[in-house]
Each structure stands twice: as structure tokens, then as C-alpha cells.
Amino acid sequence: MTLSLSIQHRFAGFELDVAFEAPPGVTVLFGASGSGKTTLVNAVAGLLRPDAGRIVAGDWVLLDTAAGRCVPPHRRRLGYVFQEGRLFPHLTVRQNLLYGRWFAPRGAEAPSLGHVVELLGLGDLLDRRPGALSGGEMQRVAIGRALLAAPRLILADEPLAALDEARKAEILPYFERLQGELSVPMLYVSHSSAEVARLATTVVALRGGRVTAFGPPGRVLGDVAAVGARSAASVLTALVVAHQGDGLTELQTAGGPIWLPHVAAAPGSALRVRIAAQDVILSRARPEGLSALNILAGTITEIRPGEGPGAMVVLAVGPAGAVGPDRLLARITRRSAEALGLATGQACHAIVKTVAVAPEDVGIGHRAVGAGTGPGKPDQRVR
Amino acid sequence: MIAGLASWLGPEEWQAVRLSLRVSLVATLASLPLGVLAAYALARWSFWGRPLLNGLVHLPLILPPVVTGYLLLLSFGRRGIFGEFLEQFGIVLSFRWTGAALAAAVMAFPLMVRAIRLALEAVDPRLEAAASTLGASPAWVFVTVTLPLILPGVVAGGVLAFAKAMGEFGATITFVSNIPGETRTIPSAIYAFLQMPGGEAAAGRLVIVSVALAMAALLASEVLARRVARRVAGA
Numbered sequence: 001m002t003l004s005l006s007i008q009h010r011f012a013g014f015e016l017d018v019a020f021e022a023p024p025g026v027t028v029l030f031g032a033s034g035s036g037k038t039t040l041v042n043a044v045a046g047l048l049r050p051d052a053g054r055i056v057a058g059d060w061v062l063l064d065t066a067a068g069r070c071v072p073p074h075r076r077r078l079g080y081v082f083q084e085g086r087l088f089p090h091l092t093v094r095q096n097l098l099y100g101r102w103f104a105p106r107g108a109e110a111p112s113l114g115h116v117v118e119l120l121g122l123g124d125l126l127d128r129r130p131g132a133l134s135g136g137e138m139q140r141v142a143i144g145r146a147l148l149a150a151p152r153l154i155l156a157d158e159p160l161a162a163l164d165e166a167r168k169a170e171i172l173p174y175f176e177r178l179q180g181e182l183s184v185p186m187l188y189v190s191h192s193s194a195e196v197a198r199l200a201t202t203v204v205a206l207r208g209g210r211v212t213a214f215g216p217p218g219r220v221l222g223d224v225a226a227v228g229a230r231s232a233a234s235v236l237t238a239l240v241v242a243h244q245g246d247g248l249t250e251l252q253t254a255g256g257p258i259w260l261p262h263v264a265a266a267p268g269s270a271l272r273v274r275i276a277a278q279d280v281i282l283s284r285a286r287p288e289g290l291s292a293l294n295i296l297a298g299t300i301t302e303i304r305p306g307e308g309p310g311a312m313v314v315l316a317v318g319p320a321g322a323v324g325p326d327r328l329l330a331r332i333t334r335r336s337a338e339a340l341g342l343a344t345g346q347a348c349h350a351i352v353k354t355v356a357v358a359p360e361d362v363g364i365g366h367r368a369v370g371a372g373t374g375p376g377k378p379d380q381r382v383r
Numbered sequence: 384m385i386a387g388l389a390s391w392l393g394p395e396e397w398q399a400v401r402l403s404l405r406v407s408l409v410a411t412l413a414s415l416p417l418g419v420l421a422a423y424a425l426a427r428w429s430f431w432g433r434p435l436l437n438g439l440v441h442l443p444l445i446l447p448p449v450v451t452g453y454l455l456l457l458s459f460g461r462r463g464i465f466g467e468f469l470e471q472f473g474i475v476l477s478f479r480w481t482g483a484a485l486a487a488a489v490m491a492f493p494l495m496v497r498a499i500r501l502a503l504e505a506v507d508p509r510l511e512a513a514a515s516t517l518g519a520s521p522a523w524v525f526v527t528v529t530l531p532l533i534l535p536g537v538v539a540g541g542v543l544a545f546a547k548a549m550g551e552f553g554a555t556i557t558f559v560s561n562i563p564g565e566t567r568t569i570p571s572a573i574y575a576f577l578q579m580p581g582g583e584a585a586a587g588r589l590v591i592v593s594v595a596l597a598m599a600a601l602l603a604s605e606v607l608a609r610r611v612a613r614r615v616a617g618a
Contacts, residue, residue, distance in 0.1 A: 047512050073515040074523075086513040090531045099527075103518030149517045 001185045003027060003153065007043050007053035016040070016050070016209040025201025026179060026186045030193070030220070030227070035206040037189040041157050044187060045080050046073030057153050057185075074103065079146025079184075081156040085138040087130035093141050094126040100149025110150030111182060119181065120144045120174055136167035143174060147182065154178070154186040160195065169360055175199055176364045193221055193231040197274035198363025221274070222329050224304065224312050232277040232312065234329045239322060240267050248293075248354065254318020254326035255296025255350065260357050265364065274361040280330035281351040282313060284340055294352040298328055300344050303337060311337050315350055392592070396585055398564055399572035400592055406480055406568055407548035410488035411495075411541050418492060418540060419533075422499035423525075444493040448553025455486055455558040482559040483566045487548035495544040502536020503529070535612045542604035546597055569593055 006019035016036040029037040042048040044055055046062065049070060055063040062071050079100070087096050097113060104110060117123055120140045130138060139159055146154055156175070160168045176198065178184065190196055196203055196217050203220035205213040205227055213219075213226030218235040221227060238251040240263060249263040251271065258273075265271060286295065298315035305311045315328040328350050342348070389397045421440055425433065443451050459466045460477045469476065476482035506529055514524045530537075552570035559566040561575060573589045576582030 045516050047516070072520075073512070074518050074520050076516070077518065078516055080513065080516040082509070082513060084509075086507075086509055088510060088514070088528060090528075099514070099519075100517035103520075103523065145517065155516075 001058040004056045007050045009050035022202045026199045027202045028196050028200040029189045029204050030196050031206035036209040041155050046076050077152050079149050079151030079154045081142050081146050081159045083158045083161050085142045089130050093128050097144050104150040108150035116144045116147050135163050136170050139171050154184050156188045158189050194360045197235045234275050236273045236326050238271045238273045240265050240269050254320050254323045258294040263362050272363045277329040277331035279356040282330050283349045286349050292351045293354050296350045300346045300348050309333050399569050403568040406483045407545050410484040410548045411545045414488040418495040422496045426500050426503040440496050441493045443490050449557050452554035452557025478559050483555050486554040486558045487551040490551045490554050491544035491547040495540040498540030499536050502533040506532045535608045538607050546600045
């Protein structure tokens with residue numbers, strides 16, 4: 001289901017003017033707070049009526065101000081996962097979960113309660129009330145409640161923002177499984193580039209109420225102008241090769257083998273690995289006597305001097321084995337670039353510390369990863 | 384216990400107690416839906432007549448009860464506009480116990496609306512928005528989310544209104560007089576006994592009953608409100 005959206009809305013001191021057409025899958029609205037992400041999602045949900053706009057989900061017109069059409073929120077058939085859960089405090093977890101099903105049209109396709117309870121690990125919580133749940137448990141129930149309403153589209157407004165790091169790591173895989181197992185289209189709001197790298201099919205980068213970049217995560221996250229130097233990152237496709245005795249997992253990437261802290265995925269499965277551009281070191285010669293395990297070989301395709309002392313170097317890597325060609329970004333100083341005499345077309349080595357890649361940067365590669373990933377999605381086994 | 388109470392009180396006093404309970408109960412239950420509606424309108428809707436409605440609801444709190452009673456007599460008496468209209472359906476309010484219930488309901492209405500409105504204003508509208516995204520129409524949102532969440536306020540408002548109705552005197556005696564067995568509620572009976580030589584003992588017994596009933600109502604509301612609040616808080 002494609003989501004086509006065009007919205008103009010004016011608040012005091014803020015103007016939102018956004019239009020895009022997102023292909024099926026997970027569309028992530030990415031931007032700092034105050035960029036208009038939540039306003040956009042609320043407009044899709046029908047909780048906010050924009051000054052002007054048109055929203056079409058698949059072939060269903062939710063809003064068309066020019067034609068005077070605005071479907072009220074309760075007829076839009078969406079599942080909205082809010083930042084703060086918003087569970088009904090007077091109902092048990094089971095009643096919360098089944099709330100939307102009550103209003104869903106008969107015969108609407110929805111997962112069964114049993115399936116959702118199993119998917120989200122809610123078995124022990126069903127008879128409790130929201131007041132007795134932890135933050136992470138509440139968000140899991142909120143996700144289940146949205147799913148069981150038989151939605152045509154799931155909306156999620158920073159569903160992890162209110163959680164600590166451990167809880168985030170606990171919930172994010174559920175969103176990935178949602179895509180893998182139920183494939184409900186989703187509009188997901190986030191300001192975390194790790195979440196973008198793991199979940200997005202399409203990224204819409206927003207700033208000050210305008211779209212600054214649009215496309216697959218590998219391309220948008222590499223766009224420094226759109227996401228800022230600190231968020232800039234590459235998203236590499238990687239295949240799990242083997243888990244090793246010392247707690248590391250060996251992965252095959254386009255630029256060669258890399259080793260990461262244990263990744264909970266079976267050998268042969270495809271992953272997306274986000275590597276922050278500022279965590280990458282470049283070397284002309286293949287370095288020796290270095291503690292860093294991960295040395296990827298590539299060719300410089302672009303050197304973009306930024307404002308200030310930094311520069312972004314783009315390396316083309318691969319293809320290698322079953323993994324298609326990819327793109328790797330390194331943020332270094334302009335001084336280093338000059339000292340090394342870097343130029344496009346040169347061979348170069350990128351060094352990434354194993355521990356610089358956090359578990360939150362590694363996600364299940366449920367969709368083609370975009371930039372650099374060839375049409376042949378790597379899903380066959382290596383070795 | 385009730386038999387004991389009935390024999391302790393004289394027949395006239397017992398009649399007044401029973402009548403007061405009936406009048407107050409009917410007044411409270413009949414005005415509760417209207418009270419919820421008025422509170423909802425005042426808390427949530429913005430319309431041109433809102434200040435007017437707000438004034439109208441609170442007027443009995445400020446007006447001398449005699450004035451309220453007289454206005455009720457003018458409008459709901461047999462010659463009044465509403466009175467004549469209602470008489471076509473065989474409903475007569477003036478000088479009947481039903482009229483006493485109307486007077487009690489009108490006098491208690493501001494307290495009831497106030498309690499419910501406070502509860503409504505404490506409901507997180509984001510929960511109602513969440514319910515609407517899950518497919519609940521505005522009416523269903525009210526029934527399944529708003530109403531359960533304001534239940535403690537509704538209960539408190541009801542108990543408060545009941546207690547106020549038990550004590551209503553001025554508007555009642557002006558509108559429906561002081562007819563034994565028909566409109567002589569506890570306060571009217573106490574007043575009547577005090578006017579009679581040797582009526583102090585009967586008045587004293589009714590005073591004790593009044594105090595006991597008021598205390599019981601307060602305690603009951605406390606317990607009820609706490610129980611409902613615990614259920615709603617979801618712990």
C-alpha cells in the first residue's frame with residue numbers, strides 16, 4: 001500500500017508544508033523535535049485537521065480538503081501506537097488489547113489474540129491493569145492493541161522515546177517482527193538514526209516543517225545536509241557467517257568480513273548494520289598491527305568538504321560473494337584528507353572498531369536496504 | 384433495625400423520614416443523567432449559550448431558596464407554562480411529593496454538576512483520542528472511556544446531591560407547602576414540630592436522624608469514591 005500525502009498547516013510561528021509518496025513497507029519520518037513529525041502523523045490519524053492537504057492510503061482518500069472530504073478518526077482504520085502508551089487505565093490488558101477489535105468491521109483481517117500475545121510476549125500480563133505494568137510492557141501492550149484493531153496502516157509516534165536503552169533494545173525487535181510476520185504498512189516517527197537504519201524501507205527526513213531528504217535509509221542517512229553530520233551513517237547489508245567462541249559474530253559484507261559483538265541471528269540470515277560515519281577511520285594502506293578487527297576495502301567515489309573542519313568521504317565497497325555492492329561513509333577532518341592526499345578513484349581502507357557498533361545498530365534485513373544494494377537481495381547462504 | 388427505628392419515632396416522624404428518603408432518591412437519580420450532560424457541555428463544548436447555561440445551573444446556589452421556590456411555583460404550578468403543559472399528561476407537581484423532588488433536584492443540581500465537571504476536566508483527552516483511533520465513535524468513546532473514568536466524580540456528585548436534597552427546606556416549602564404525608568420532609572417536619580407546643584421531643588428525634596443520615600451519606604461516599612478511584616487508577 002502506498003501512502004501519498006500532501007499537507008500544509010500553519011501554527012503560531014511554525015509552518016508545515018510537506019508532500020511525499022511512500023512505497024509499501026515502513027516509512028520513517030525522521031527529524032529533530034519541532035520538525036513537524038507528530039503533526040504529520042496526527043493529520044494522518046485524523047486527530048488534527050490541516051489547513052489544506054490530501055492524504056491517500058492505497059486507493060482510499062482519508063483527507064482531501066479541496067473536495068471537502070475528511071474521514072473522522074474512528075473510520076480511518078489505523079492502529080496508532082503513541083509515545084506514552086495511552087492504555088486505558090480502567091481496563092485490563094486483555095480488555096485493552098481487544099478494544100479496537102470490537103469496533104473493527106466484521107470479517108476484517110486481523111491477527112488473532114493468541115498470535116499477538118505470543119508475538120509480543122504478553123501471556124503473563126493479560127489479567128493485569130496498566131497501572132501495574134512497566135514502561136516496556138505498556139508499549140508492548142500498546143503495539144498489540146493497535147495490531148488487533150485490524151488496521152490498514154500502523155502509525156507509531158516515537159514509541160521508544162519514553163523508554164530507557166534496555167527497554168528500547170527490548171521493544172525494537174518487536175517492530176521488526178511486525179514487518180517480517182504481519183507485513184502491515186507502517187508510518188513510524190523517530191529521531192534516532194539507529195531506528196531508521198533498522199526499520200525503514202523509506203525515510204522522510206524533516207526539518208522545520210519541510211522535507212529535506214527522501215529515499216531508502218542508506219541514501220538519506222548518508223546525506224549530511226539532510227540529517228546533520230552527527231547522524232550521518234552508512235547502512236551495510238551483512239550476512240551472518242558464524243558465531244564464534246569469544247562472543248563475536250562473523251559477518252560477510254561487501255567490503256570484506258567484519259566481526260561484531262554477538263548478534264542474535266542464525267547463520268545465513270541477512271542483517272542491516274548501521275555504521276556511524278564518525279566511527280570510521282580511513283587508511284591508504286592496509287594497516288597492520290592494529291587492534292581494530294574490521295578493515296573494509298573500497299574505492300573513494302566522493303569527497304564532500306562540509307562546513308567547518310570536517311569532510312565526508314564516500315567509499316564504494318564490494319560486491320563480495322553473495323553481498324551486492326554497498327556504500328560506506330567516513331567523517332574525517334579536512335586536514336586528514338589533505339595529509340593523506342585522498343582523491344576520488346583511490347583505493348582506501350576503512351577501519352571500524354567492533355565495539356563501536358552497538359546492538360541497537362544491528363537489525364534484521366527484512367527489506368532491500370536501498371543505496372548501493374543491487375537488485376539481487378542477498379538472501380542465500382554464504383559458504 | 385428499621386422496625387426499631389420506626390417504633391422509636393412517632394408515626395408522623397417516621398412518615399417524614401420515609402418521604403425525605405424517597406424524595407431525595409428520586410431527585411438524585413432523575414437529575415443524574417442531566418447533570419452528566421450539563422457537566423459535559425460545560426467542560427467540553429464551546430457554544431454561544433455556554434455562559435448562560437453556566438449561570439442557569441449555578442443560580443440556585445446563589446438565589447435565596449424562597450425565590451427559587453417561588454419561581455418554580457410560577458413555572459411549574461398549575462397555571463405556569465410548564466405546569467399546564469405537564470398537566471396534559473397527568474403530571475402535577477405543585478403541592479405533590481414529585482414537586483418536592485423537583486425542588487430538591489434543582490437546589491442540588493449545582494453541586495452535582497460541579498463534582499462531575501471537575502472529574503471530566505481531569506480526564507486525559509489523549510486517552511479519548513486513542514480510543515477514537517481504535518475505531519470508537521464519539522458516543523462509544525464516552526461510554527467506554529470517559530464515563531468509566533469519571534465514575535468517581537459521578538458517584539461523589541450523586542451523594543452530595545442526595546445529602547443536599549435531604550436538607551432542602553426553603554424552596555420546597557415555598558413550592559409545595561408543608562403537607563403531612565405528601566410534602567412534609569424531615570426539615571419541614573422539624574420546622575412544624577417546633578411551631579407546636581410540646582413538639583420539641585419529636586423535633587429532637589428528627590434532628591438525630593438527620594445528623595445520622597448525613598454522616599452515613601458522607602461515609603458511604605468516601606468509601607465508594609475510594610473504591611471506584613482504585614478501580615479506575617488501574618493498580
